Amino acid sequence: MQAWDLAEIDAARAAGGQPYREFLRVPNLSAGLYVLDAGATDPQSPHTEDELYSVVAGRGAVTVGDETREVSTGSLVFVAATVPHRFHGIAKRLEILVVFGTAEALEADRGPGQRP
Numbered sequence: 001m002q003a004w005d006l007a008e009i010d011a012a013r014a015a016g017g018q019p020y021r022e023f024l025r026v027p028n029l030s031a032g033l034y035v036l037d038a039g040a041t042d043p044q045s046p047h048t049e050d051e052l053y054s055v056v057a058g059r060g061a062v063t064v065g066d067e068t069r070e071v072s073t074g075s076l077v078f079v080a081a082t083v084p085h086r087f088h089g090i091a092k093r094l095e096i097l098v099v100f101g102t103a104e105a106l107e108a109d110r111g112p113g114q115r116p
Contacts, residue, residue, distance in 0.1 A: 002024070004023050004024075006033060006056065006095070006097075009021050009023050009032075009033045010033060010035065010095070013033055013035060014035075019034055019035055019036060019040075019043075020032050020033070020034045020035075020098070021033050027102070028101070028102050029099065029100065029101065029102070030099075030100045030102075031097065031098065031099045031100070032097075032098050033056075033095065033096070033097060033098070034053075034094075034095075034096040034097075034098050035093065035094065035095050035096070036058075036060070036087055036090050036093070036094045036096075037090070037093050038090050038091060038092055038093055039090060040090055041088075042086045042087040042088060044085070044086065045084075046081075046082045046083060046084050046085065047079075047081060047082070047100065048081055048082065049081050049100045049101055049102050050078070050079070050080055050081050050100070050101040050102075051078070051079050051081075051098060051099065051100045051101065052076065052077070052078050052079075052098070052099045052101075053071075053075075053076070053077040053078075053079070053096050053097070053098055054075075054076050054096065054097040054098075054099070055071050055072060055073055055074065055075040055076075055077075055094060055095070055096055056073065056095040056096065056097055057073050057092075057093065057094070057095040058071075058072065058073065058090070058091075058092045058093050058094035058095055058096075059071070059072040059073075059090075059091045059092040059094070060072075060087055060088065060089050060090035060091055060092070060094050061087070061088055061089040061090075062077055062085065062086070062087050062088070063085060063086055063088065064077065064079050064083060064084075064085040065083050065084065065085070071087070071094070
């Protein structure tokens with residue numbers, strides 16, 4: 001079994017100075033914690049994998065393609081591969097569990113801030 005504590009993942013993320021911290025990578029799945037402070041700009045671009053966002057805490061909005069909806073603690077949002085998407089209007093720090101269906105390219109193959 002592998003198990004994690006979100007507070008520890010968040011502390012490691014913050015220490016690294018990045019909004020995203022991956023904590024699981026296996027051939028068909030990867031997962032991480034994505035944090036955006038109130039008023040922050042979401043720098044991400046579309047990914048080559050399907051992904052599921054689970055809002056652990058906070059409040060804001062997300063636009064996926066041409067559809068926008070409010071998100072808050074407990075919201076789940078699926079984004080198909082290559083579809084443009086972005087969190088915005090962040091009223092309260094968003095803490096988001098991100099699960100990618102197939103692990104995305106190795107970190108060495110991407111630049112900083114390209115992924116949650």
